[in-house]
Amino acid sequence: MMTTSSIAKEENISQLKPLQQETICPTAKMQAINVDAWFGQKQILKTVSLTVKPNTVTAIIGPSGCGKSTFLRCFNRMHELVPNSKMTGKILLDGKNIYDRQMDPVQIRRRVGMVFQKPNPFPTMNIYDNVAAGLRLTGAKKDTNLDDIVKRSLEQATLWDEVKDDLKKPGTSISGGQQQRLCIARAIALQPEVILMDEPCSALDPIATAKIEKLVIELKQDYAVVIVTHNMQQASRVSDYTAFMYLGELVEFDETSKIFENPKNKLTEKYITGEFG
Amino acid sequence: MKLTGDKIFKISATIIATSALAILLITGYTLAVGSVPVIQKFGLNFFFGQQWNPIEGKEVFNILPYVLGTLATSGIALLIGVPLSLGIAVFLVEMAPKSLSVPISYLVELLSAVPSVIYGLWGLFIFQFWMRDYIQIPLTKYLGWIPLFSSSQSSLNIFTAGAILAIMIIPTIASISKEVISAVPNSIREGAYSIGATKWEVIHRWVLSYGRSGIFGAIILGLGRAVGETMAVAMLIGNAIGPVAMPISLFQPGQTMASLIANGFLDTTRGSLASSTYIGVGLTLLFISLIINVGAHVVMTRVFKVKGGAVE
Amino acid sequence: MINSYGFRKFKNRFFFIICAMCVVIAVVPLASILFEVVTRGAPQLSLTFLTATASRGGIGPAIQGTLILIGLTSLIGVPLGVLSGIYLSEFGNNKYAQSVRAINNILTQFPSIIVGITAYGIIVITLRSFSAIAGVVALAFIMIPIITRTTEESLKLIPNSIREASLALGAHKWRTTLSVVLPSAKSGLATGVLLAVARIAGETAPLILTIAGSRYFFQGLNKQMAALPLEIWKNSLQSSPTLQAQGWGAALVLILVVLSINIAVRLVSRSRMKT
Numbered sequence: 001m002m003t004t005s006s007i008a009k010e011e012n013i014s015q016l017k018p019l020q021q022e023t024i025c026p027t028a029k030m031q032a033i034n035v036d037a038w039f040g041q042k043q044i045l046k047t048v049s050l051t052v053k054p055n056t057v058t059a060i061i062g063p064s065g066c067g068k069s070t071f072l073r074c075f076n077r078m079h080e081l082v083p084n085s086k087m088t089g090k091i092l093l094d095g096k097n098i099y100d101r102q103m104d105p106v107q108i109r110r111r112v113g114m115v116f117q118k119p120n121p122f123p124t125m126n127i128y129d130n131v132a133a134g135l136r137l138t139g140a141k142k143d144t145n146l147d148d149i150v151k152r153s154l155e156q157a158t159l160w161d162e163v164k165d166d167l168k169k170p171g172t173s174i175s176g177g178q179q180q181r182l183c184i185a186r187a188i189a190l191q192p193e194v195i196l197m198d199e200p201c202s203a204l205d206p207i208a209t210a211k212i213e214k215l216v217i218e219l220k221q222d223y224a225v226v227i228v229t230h231n232m233q234q235a236s237r238v239s240d241y242t243a244f245m246y247l248g249e250l251v252e253f254d255e256t257s258k259i260f261e262n263p264k265n266k267l268t269e270k271y272i273t274g275e276f277g
Numbered sequence: 278m279k280l281t282g283d284k285i286f287k288i289s290a291t292i293i294a295t296s297a298l299a300i301l302l303i304t305g306y307t308l309a310v311g312s313v314p315v316i317q318k319f320g321l322n323f324f325f326g327q328q329w330n331p332i333e334g335k336e337v338f339n340i341l342p343y344v345l346g347t348l349a350t351s352g353i354a355l356l357i358g359v360p361l362s363l364g365i366a367v368f369l370v371e372m373a374p375k376s377l378s379v380p381i382s383y384l385v386e387l388l389s390a391v392p393s394v395i396y397g398l399w400g401l402f403i404f405q406f407w408m409r410d411y412i413q414i415p416l417t418k419y420l421g422w423i424p425l426f427s428s429s430q431s432s433l434n435i436f437t438a439g440a441i442l443a444i445m446i447i448p449t450i451a452s453i454s455k456e457v458i459s460a461v462p463n464s465i466r467e468g469a470y471s472i473g474a475t476k477w478e479v480i481h482r483w484v485l486s487y488g489r490s491g492i493f494g495a496i497i498l499g500l501g502r503a504v505g506e507t508m509a510v511a512m513l514i515g516n517a518i519g520p521v522a523m524p525i526s527l528f529q530p531g532q533t534m535a536s537l538i539a540n541g542f543l544d545t546t547r548g549s550l551a552s553s554t555y556i557g558v559g560l561t562l563l564f565i566s567l568i569i570n571v572g573a574h575v576v577m578t579r580v581f582k583v584k585g586g587a588v589e
Numbered sequence: 590m591i592n593s594y595g596f597r598k599f600k601n602r603f604f605f606i607i608c609a610m611c612v613v614i615a616v617v618p619l620a621s622i623l624f625e626v627v628t629r630g631a632p633q634l635s636l637t638f639l640t641a642t643a644s645r646g647g648i649g650p651a652i653q654g655t656l657i658l659i660g661l662t663s664l665i666g667v668p669l670g671v672l673s674g675i676y677l678s679e680f681g682n683n684k685y686a687q688s689v690r691a692i693n694n695i696l697t698q699f700p701s702i703i704v705g706i707t708a709y710g711i712i713v714i715t716l717r718s719f720s721a722i723a724g725v726v727a728l729a730f731i732m733i734p735i736i737t738r739t740t741e742e743s744l745k746l747i748p749n750s751i752r753e754a755s756l757a758l759g760a761h762k763w764r765t766t767l768s769v770v771l772p773s774a775k776s777g778l779a780t781g782v783l784l785a786v787a788r789i790a791g792e793t794a795p796l797i798l799t800i801a802g803s804r805y806f807f808q809g810l811n812k813q814m815a816a817l818p819l820e821i822w823k824n825s826l827q828s829s830p831t832l833q834a835q836g837w838g839a840a841l842v843l844i845l846v847v848l849s850i851n852i853a854v855r856l857v858s859r860s861r862m863k864t
Contacts (some may be wrong), residue, residue: 081470083375107594110473120464124486133482134472137597183468190472286763287680294676294686296669297693297737300730304703307710364611372608381612383855388619390851392791394818395840398825399622402629402833444618451615475601498698505700507794508818512825535702539794543801547714559706566703570695578691 024095029054029224030075030112030194035089037070037079044070047089048250050243052194057216057225059239059256061232063276067248068228069117072196075226076112077105093193110134113187115197119179121171121186127163130171130182134190149189156222157185158215177208184215195219197227201234213238232272236260244268308563311556318550323557329519331551338554340534342522344561346435347533349524350510351503353439354446358503359496361443362450363485369451370458371480382455389448397512400441405432405513408440413528428528431515435524435531438514442506446499453498457491457580458484494576501569504535505562511536534562623844629834630841638838643804646831648839650806650815654721655843657807658800658816659786661725666732666789667782671771673733674740679766681741690741696734704730705795713799721807721814723799728789735785743777744770780854787850791843793818817843 025031030052037045044067052058060068073079077098079087090097098108121130129136131150150167154160159181163174171182180200187195197216201209216238219225229235235242236256243253244265252259252268263269270276315338316323326339365385369378409432417428461484469479485492515530518541522532532540538555545551641647677690708727713719747770755765771778796802800814802823807814817839824836 076471078467078470081467104598106473106475106597109471114467114471116464116467116471118464120462120468122465122468122483124483133469134474137472137474137478137482138594186468186472281761282764283762286761286766290672290676290680291685293669294673294689294737296673296733297689297696300696300733301692303711304707304730307707308703311706311710361611361614364608365615368608368612372605381616384616384619385612386855387848387851388615390787390847391619391622392793392818392843392847394791394793394821395622395626395844398821398836398840399618399625401825403621403625404618444615447615475597477601477604478597481604501698505698505702507700507702508822511794512822535700535794538702538706539797542709542798547717556706556710559703562700563703566698566700567695570698573698574691574694 024092025051026095027054028052028092029094030226031090031092032071032074033090033092035071035074035087035091037067037074037088038086039070039082040084044248045074045087046248048245048248050250050253052224052226053241054224055220055222056240057220057227057238058241058243059235060226060228060243060245061230061235061271062245062251063271064230066245068245069198071245072198072226072228073114075194075196076109076114078109078114080105110190111192112194112196113190113192115180115183115187115195115200117199118203119176119183121179121182123170123172125171126168127171127174127182128167131185131189134186150185153185153189154182156188156219157181158211158218159185175208177204177211180204180208180212181215184212184219188219192223194224194226197225199228199230201229201231209234232260244271246271304563308556308560312553312560315550315553315557324561327520327523336550338551338557340537340554340558340561342517342520342524343532343534343537343558344565346514346522346524346531347504347535347562347565349435349531350439350442350514350533351500353436353527354442354503355496355500356443357440358443358446358499359450362447362495362499363454363492365447365451366454366458367480367485369455371476371484382452385448385451388444389452393445393506393508394512396441396445396509400437400509400513401433404441405437408432408437412436412440417528424525425527427526429515429526429530431530432528433513433515433530434528435514436527438510438531438533438536439527441509441513442503445506445509446502449502450495450499453495453577454488454492457488457495460491461487490576491580494573494580497569497573497576501566501573504569505566507535507539511539516540534558534565538562626837626840626844629837630839633834633838634841638835639842642806646835648815648817648820648835648842650803651817651820651839652842653806654800654803654814654816655790655818657721657814658724658728658796659790661721662728662732662789663782663786665725665729666736666785669729670733670736670785671740671778673737674744675766675771677737677741678744679762679770693734693737696730697738699731699734700794701727701731701792702794702798705798708795709798716811718811719799719801719813720811721800722810724796724814724816725810727795727799728792731792731795732785732789735788736781739781739784740774740778743774743781746777747773776857780858783850783854787847790850791818791847793822797822 028051032048032050035045035048048071060071062068070079074087074091079085091099093111122133125133128150131153132146135146135149151160159178162178201212213234216225216227239256242256242259244251244259246267252263252265259268260272263272319339322339325341327341328337328339330337369382413428413432416426420426421428465483465487466479469483510533514532514536517530517532524531538558542555545555637645638647639652640649642650677686704727708723712723712726751773752765752770755769796816796819800816802819803813803815820839821836824832827833
């Protein structure tokens with residue numbers, strides 16, 4: 001097996017990259033255009049562009065440290081929360097750049113929900129409040145249809161039947177897989193347009209993983225889903241489009257079937273055949 | 278049994294480590310023995326009476342005003358000091374860039390290095406006049422008809438003492454709260470941001486709520502410091518004695534247990550009933566302070582055992 | 590009630606300003622204290638002021654008294670504190686040690702005036718006179734728990750591999766502790782000792798009940814003695830501006846000692862962390 005560094009030497013990946021996207025794609029739900037990102041002096045993303053179509057699942061794969069999580073966090077402006085982080089380029093949501101001056105990250109994040117690598121339900125809140133937390137921020141009270149929204153969100157996250165009698169229990173009292181679905185319900189409750197998932201199954205066992213994967217496929221009926229994963233089987237099972245990233249650059253982006261069956265790029269081929277990673 | 282070097286070493290270290298226990302026991306014993314005469318003489322009235330008369334033959338020493346005075350000044354200190362300390366802790370951890378938060382936390386810690394007597398000196402010559410001009414005079418002018426704000430002429434009073442205590446407990450509460458807030462897992466903040474919370478909402482609804490028991494412990498430690506603080510209070514509280522020291526108004530001279538001892542002890546003759554009285558006050562203070570500090574210890578060990586990471 | 594977005598944004602700004610103001614409110618007293626102590630105290634400083642007795646307008650006895658207190662208290666407090674710390678760190682995995690640790694923690698938070706009464710009760714009453722030695726005992730009671738704690742903390746930072754390396758060479762535990770573990774922790778120990786010295790140098794309340802102040806230079810361990818904090822306290826209550834000014838001068842000397850120890854310790858420990 002070859003080491004990653006020798007691969008990098010062997011192939012000059014910048015030359016193999018697809019042409020950079022400059023044009024705005026009118027059918028896209030979200031579109032990243034020439035995104036660069038840094039932590040301090042270290043450049044994490046190098047001119048990455050990507051289109052997310054509505055009602056699809058887009059997977060971002062690549063070896064760890066390739067910048068895929070950072071890229072994902074640029075889509076809802078979570079990247080800028082890290083001290084010393086920097087980002088340039090555009091990310092469009094319905095054709096409008098979310099990094100424009102008049103756009104507010106707080107409102108962007110309600111339209112672009114996120115699910116994290118480790119399930120992170122709020123430990124000080126019960127299951128019901130975990131789902132309702134986002135709505136309560138804008139002043140929703142009991143008398144609105146909060147109960148309905150919580151129920152619907154939990155149902156959509158396929159968690160309702162398991163927790164409907166325990167809504168007053170702490171959000172951290174359920175199993176890891178249930179916690180992750182609770183976090184999905186928490187994101188859904190805000191009725192976002194896009195859901196970002198950052199390796200949502202990496203902390204889960206195979207059965208819980210299968211449930212989440214099934215859920216991801218169901219979710220695309222209502223949302224555009226972007227999922228980061230280091231698990232290529234998972235990408236091929238759940239996604240319609242797949243982007244392969246390596247060392248901060250987007251190497252190849254295409255329909256999932258093409259990426260896995262007929263990759264254009266040598267590096268992509270080597271990665272999906274497991275030669276490195 | 279053969280005594281090896283290691284055994285001697287261990288035994289002597291053990292014996293010496295007992296010094297902590299010894300200090301506590303000696304303190305308790307000395308104070309208990311010393312206060313026997315005065316408690317025998319006045320019984321429960323010692324704690325619950327208000328009278329004070331040092332004239333020989335007519336001696337009466339009751340300490341309720343000073344117990345209440347201690348509660349009043351500590352209460353004021355917490356009311357002012359806790360919000361300030363939490364604001365500082367939140368600012369340092371959640372808001373300020375590192376280049377600012379490091380020097381500021383350093384300055385706040387310096388506040389705790391300044392000796393109490395220097396706070397007292399500064400209070401006597403500068404701070405009491407700030408209090409008089411910016412708080413006491415405006416408040417009594419408009420709200421003076423409420424007993425709580427009725428004024429004596431002096432700015433050496435319960436409120437000034439409580440305010441200086443507030444400054445003095447800031448480093449304690451702020452630095453512990455800072456560690457508590459830093460220990461809140463980042464995943465909680467990220468989760469809250471991801472559902473569209475503003476920074477203040479993240480702090481207020483998630484971070485402070487997650488850290489509440491640790492912050493509670495920090496507040497109790499601050500209370501412990503306020504209750505036992507002596508010099509600055511003794512110099513600024515106005516040294517009232519007897520029933521007039523009952524804390525009714527914020528702006529009247531008062532007395533705490535600790536300040537009573539500092540202000541009055543030198544004038545007593547050894548072995549007199551008065552000197553036993555001061556020791557009895559010390560015993561009462563020991564008791565209150567033990568309860569507070571044991572409470573703080575229990576809270577803090579639980580907080581940092583559950584959540585991992587060591588403070589204190 | 591709808592929590593409008595504009596209102597949420599306003600709250601966000603508002604509390605940012607509030608928190609920043611909390612910092613300012615806390616720093617103002619510190620700045621004012623330092624400013625006043627320096628501007629009012631500096632004009633006092635002179636060789637006479639630092640060395641002469643009160644009758645000649647100096648604080649010599651107070652400086653001498655404080656140095657004696659620091660020296661004698663450290664003589665008792667440092668070895669006892671360090672050994673207790675060694676016990677807690679090296680033998681401290683049992684119930685007894687846990688309770689010692691808890692009591693010690695509580696003692697570090699104790700009101701110092703109570704310690705003063707204790708020293709009064711056991712020494713002043715026995716000797717029938719206020720005395721330097723009573724002050725030393727009181728301050729030692731304050732110092733021992735502090736040094737115990739800092740010693741334990743700095744010894745615990747020493748990795749176990751260092752202890753094991755020494756034990757593996759056949760060294761006894763006492764040798765290992767005294768000649769390997771302690772020296773590796775020496776800067777942590779020194780930090781703890783210095784901070785404890787800074788703390789007792791400024792202690793006032795226990796001294797009122799023990800050494801009680803004096804107008805003269807040191808006269809013996811069983812006699813009353815002067816000290817800087819007492820000098821500040823007594824002068825601050827005088828109505829004479831000259832005496833008050835002397836109080837500020839004494840405060841400047843005390844704060845220079847206390848703060849320079851604190852700042853030095855902080856600088857040293859920060860550079861240690863960086864490397």
